Amino acid sequence: MKNLSLEEKEREFQAKIDADQKIEPNDWMPDEYRKTLIRQISQHAHSEIVGMLPEGNWITRAPNLRRKAVLLAKVQDEAGHGLYLYSAAETLGSDREKTIDDLNAGIAKYSSIFNYPTVTWADMGTIGWLVDGAAIMNQVPLCRCSYGPYARAMVRVCKEESFHQRQGFEIVMKLAQGTPEQKALAQESLNRWWWPALMMFGPNDANSKHTAQSMKWKIKRETNDELRQKFVDITVPQAEMIGLTIPDADLKWNEERQSYDFGAINWDEFMNVVQGNGPCNKERIAARREAKENGLWVREAANAFAEKRKARQAS
Amino acid sequence: MNREQALFEYTLRIADDSLILGHRVSEWCGHGPILEEDIAMTNIALDLVGQATNFLEYAAKVDGKGKTADDLAFLRYDRDYRNALLVEQKNGHFGDTMARQFFFDVFRKLFFEGLTKSTDETLAAIAEKSLKETKYHLKHSSEWVIRLGDGTEESHQKIQESINNLWRFTEELFFSNDVDTMLLESGIAVDLNALYPLWKSQVAHVLAEATLEIPSGTFQQKGGRTGFHSEHLGYLLAEMQYMQRAYPGMEW
Ligand SMILES: [Fe+2]
Ligand SMILES: [Fe+2]
Numbered sequence: 001m002k003n004l005s006l007e008e009k010e011r012e013f014q015a016k017i018d019a020d021q022k023i024e025p026n027d028w029m030p031d032e033y034r035k036t037l038i039r040q041i042s043q044h045a046h047s048e049i050v051g052m053l054p055e056g057n058w059i060t061r062a063p064n065l066r067r068k069a070v071l072l073a074k075v076q077d078e079a080g081h082g083l084y085l086y087s088a089a090e091t092l093g094s095d096r097e098k099t100i101d102d103l104n105a106g107i108a109k110y111s112s113i114f115n116y117p118t119v120t121w122a123d124m125g126t127i128g129w130l131v132d133g134a135a136i137m138n139q140v141p142l143c144r145c146s147y148g149p150y151a152r153a154m155v156r157v158c159k160e161e162s163f164h165q166r167q168g169f170e171i172v173m174k175l176a177q178g179t180p181e182q183k184a185l186a187q188e189s190l191n192r193w194w195w196p197a198l199m200m201f202g203p204n205d206a207n208s209k210h211t212a213q214s215m216k217w218k219i220k221r222e223t224n225d226e227l228r229q230k231f232v233d234i235t236v237p238q239a240e241m242i243g244l245t246i247p248d249a250d251l252k253w254n255e256e257r258q259s260y261d262f263g264a265i266n267w268d269e270f271m272n273v274v275q276g277n278g279p280c281n282k283e284r285i286a287a288r289r290e291a292k293e294n295g296l297w298v299r300e301a302a303n304a305f306a307e308k309r310k311a312r313q314a315s
Numbered sequence: 316m317n318r319e320q321a322l323f324e325y326t327l328r329i330a331d332d333s334l335i336l337g338h339r340v341s342e343w344c345g346h347g348p349i350l351e352e353d354i355a356m357t358n359i360a361l362d363l364v365g366q367a368t369n370f371l372e373y374a375a376k377v378d379g380k381g382k383t384a385d386d387l388a389f390l391r392y393d394r395d396y397r398n399a400l401l402v403e404q405k406n407g408h409f410g411d412t413m414a415r416q417f418f419f420d421v422f423r424k425l426f427f428e429g430l431t432k433s434t435d436e437t438l439a440a441i442a443e444k445s446l447k448e449t450k451y452h453l454k455h456s457s458e459w460v461i462r463l464g465d466g467t468e469e470s471h472q473k474i475q476e477s478i479n480n481l482w483r484f485t486e487e488l489f490f491s492n493d494v495d496t497m498l499l500e501s502g503i504a505v506d507l508n509a510l511y512p513l514w515k516s517q518v519a520h521v522l523a524e525a526t527l528e529i530p531s532g533t534f535q536q537k538g539g540r541t542g543f544h545s546e547h548l549g550y551l552l553a554e555m556q557y558m559q560r561a562y563p564g565m566e567w
Contacts, residue, residue, distance in 0.1 A: 052345035052353070059341045059360075063558035063567035064385045065368045068341075069361060075344055076357040083350055121558055121567070171567075179565055287346065295348020297473065298409045301466025308465065 017218050022148035025091040033217055036210070037147055038092050040219060042099040045085035046110035048078045050103075050284050054118040055127060063121055070167055071124060077160045084156065088149040104289040106276065113196050115278030122175055122182075122189035128168015130190075130197040130235065136161045137231045138201065141221035169238065176242040183243075190239065191247045198262075199270045201228040232260050321497045323377045324397065325504060326438070327387070328540060329430075330370030331398035333445075334388055335548070336419060337363030338555055339406055348409050355455055359416070362448040369441045389559040393549055394542040401484035403539070403548045407477065410470070413459040414477035420453035421517050422488040422510070429505030438503065457521045464525025471526065478522070479530045486535040489514070 004012070009028055016023065023029055052075050059075065062068035086096040102108035113131055118124070139161065142154040175186035202208055202224040214220035222230075232251075239246050250263035273281065316324075341360035347353035371384035378387075401419060406412045427449055430442035463474040489507040498504035522529055538544060558567070 049345075049350070056345040059344055060338060060554050061557045063389075063562075063565075065364060065371070065388055067567055069364050069368070072341060072344070072357055072361045072364065076354060076361065079345075079350060079353045079357065083354065086350070174567060179562075181562060182565060291346045291348070294346075295352075295409065297467070297469050298348040298352075298463070301463050301470030304470075305462040305466045 014216075017146045017216075020144075020218075022151065023146050024148045032213075033219075034092050036214065036217070037150065037219060038089055038094045038099075040214075041085055041089040041092070041150055042094060042102075043109050043111075045082045045089060045099070046103045046108055047114065048082035048085060049100075050110045050114045050288065051131075052078050052082075053284055053287055054114055054116070054280070055124060057118050058121060058124050061121070062124075067124075067171070074128070074164050074167065077164065081157045081160070084153040088147075088153045091149045092147075100288075100292065104285060104292055106285055109274070111200060112270065112273040112278060113200050114284060115273050115281045116192070116196055117280050120185050120189055122172065122185040123193070125168050125171030125175060125186065126189040126193045128164050128166075129172050129238070130168075130193050131200070132161050132164040132168055133235060134197050134200040134231055136165055137227050137234075141227075144218070144221055146218035172244070173242045176244055186242075187244055190244050194247050195265065195269075196273075198228055198232070198265055199273075201225070201231065203267065203270075204265075229259055232262055236260055316493065316497070318497065318501070319377055319379070321494045322435070322503065323374055324494045325498055326370055326374040326377060328397040328399075329426075329438075330367050330374055330387070331396050332402050332419070332423075333363045333370065334367035335396070335398040335551065336402035336416075337361075337367055338551060339402065339404075340412070340416070342406055343412065352409075359452050359455070362445075362452070366441070366445045366448070369444070373437050373441065385559075389556050393544060393552060396539075396542065396544065396548065396552070398539050398544075398548075399484065399487045399490070400536055400539040400545055401481065401488065403545055403551060404481065404484065405547055408473065409459075410463050410474040411477040411481070413456050413463065414474060414481050416452065417456040417460045417521070418481060418485050418518065419488070420449060420456050421514055421521075422485075423449045424453050425510045425513055425517075426505055426507075429510065433505070434502035460521055460527070461525040464522070464527040474525070475527050478527055479533075482530040482533045483536050485514075486511075487537045487539060490537060490540045492540075 010030055013023070013027075013029060013033075016027075023033075055071065055075050055078070059068065059071050062071050086099070089099065090096060099108060103110065113134075118127070136158060139154050139158050143151055143158060145151040145154065172186050172190075175182040177183075205211060205223045205225045208224050211220060211223055215223070236246055236251065248263045250261065252261055253259075254261045272278070276282075337360050340356055340363065343353070343356045344360070345353060347356055367388065368384055371387045375382045375384050375387055401415060404411075404415055424446065427442045427446040431439050431446060433439045433442065460474060460478075463470040465471070489511045491504075491507045495504050495507065499506060519529055
């Protein structure tokens with residue numbers, strides 16, 4: 001490898017990807033590939049961690065013991081996802097605590113869906129159903145991502161996400177089949193989360209700046225619009241099945257495309273939330289920052305203790 | 316008081332300790348000092364909620380009034396909860412939470428070891444399962460007490476303060492009254508008087524390793540086991556019972 005020119009290395013690298021071979025941590029890779037992956041994986045990790053907050057918000061108020069246990073287990077899974085993903089990013093040379101600092105400084109991005117508030121119990125159902133549902137849509141193709149550690153992390157993550165999606169749907173279904181108050185809770189929650197869920201797939205393909213290169217590198221395997229369409233096609237019949245109405249007057253089945261047509265997304269709202277002006281952006285970052293700052297003395301103590309122990313063992 | 320009433324009361328004490336502490340620990344979710352601790356504490360909360368469910372299901376059965384575990388968890392009044400004062404104390408900082416957990420875990424491990432030998436088969440079986448979890452919780456909390464005690468000067472001072480502040484709630488864990496007397500006779504209950512010296516020596520052992528001092532001359536608070544709680548419990552229950560109170564009689 002040593003004697004190859006940069007172009008030759010890049011050609012070999014691309015050939016490997018084209019042949020569906022995995023790139024592993026010690027393999028040569030273009031700087032841009034590394035950077036793009038670090039950005040994508042750490043954003044994904046941050047999303048898992050920030051995502052714990054809106055759901056954690058209802059653990060102490062879960063309506064019964066079973067729901068409480070299931071919600072705790074779900075939020076614990078999300079923390080686990082964050083952990084594997086930070087580890088996957090570390091195989092590319094990124095440092096977990098540094099990337100967390102970027103998140104806390106408001107530099108790094110995370111999924112903007114988590115900047116919406118969870119104001120009713122129904123939101124625990126809707127998030128599982130739609131948000132974990134959309135996450136699966138996005139992540140299943142990533143199980144075939146060209147970067148080995150990321151692809152392998154995604155296989156594990158996707159299994160758990162589909163479990164979350166089913167549990168979320170079950171919560172919503174129970175509400176939809178419940179009393180008029182419960183049905184209203186479910187519908188009102190769907191009204192709030194539907195459009196933000198569609199925004200989770202990112203800008204339309206025409207406006208997505210990273211898509212083409214990422215597709216070529218097989219870091220991304222389907223476009224934003226393709227994934228969004230799949231999500232709509234799967235989710236609409238689920239809503240119908242439990243008697244809820246998707247809040248989109250333009251939604252209708254297109255016989256010719258064998259797919260649903262749906263209304264235009266409010267991209268101004270999306271950009272506004274991405275830029276930090278969503279209803280909970282400030283609160284989410286503040287909570288993460290507070291956790292890190294309040295935990296500083298604890299981490300320092302753990303390090304100091306580990307040093308002392310090492311010194312004692314050495315002497 | 317007949318045997319059923321005593322058994323109901325006794326089972327509630329165990330269940331409520333798990334339920335209320337599980338609630339407190341779950342408040343940490345997403346706010347831990349490091350990601351690994353978020354995972355560990357969520358796991359502990361999950362274990363405790365699971366234990367509460369098992370013991371409450373049994374309590375409901377013993378009670379025989381057609382109530383469910385959820386009815387008992389979410390629809391009792393403050394004075395009907397039987398948890399020790401220790402577990403309803405606020406989380407405070409991480410050291411406060413670990414000190415509370417450590418005192419409780421040492422007690423719980425000894426208690427469950429005893430309860431596995433109970434002549435009541437259901438209690439013995441739940442204790443067996445819970446004991447495995449408790450051993451892990453105790454390992455976790457004692458390691459943190461040692462790390463914080465023998466960490467930095469700041470952490471040493473903080474955790475010593477936590478130990479001092481919470482010490483006044485420890486003796487109540489060994490509270491017993493006629494409920495215990497009645498159930499001890501039939502071999503159902505655990506002899507708490509016998510456990511107390513063991514608790515003290517095990518706590519002393521860990522505190523010594525942590526270079527921490529055992530508080531002395533602290534007045535001991537009591538009340539939780541008989542329904543006289545601190546001001547904190549009302550707020551905790553207001554939160555925990557919110558859905559059941561706001562939407563009465565619905566299924567979720
Ligand atoms: Fe996740
Ligand atoms: Fe999930």
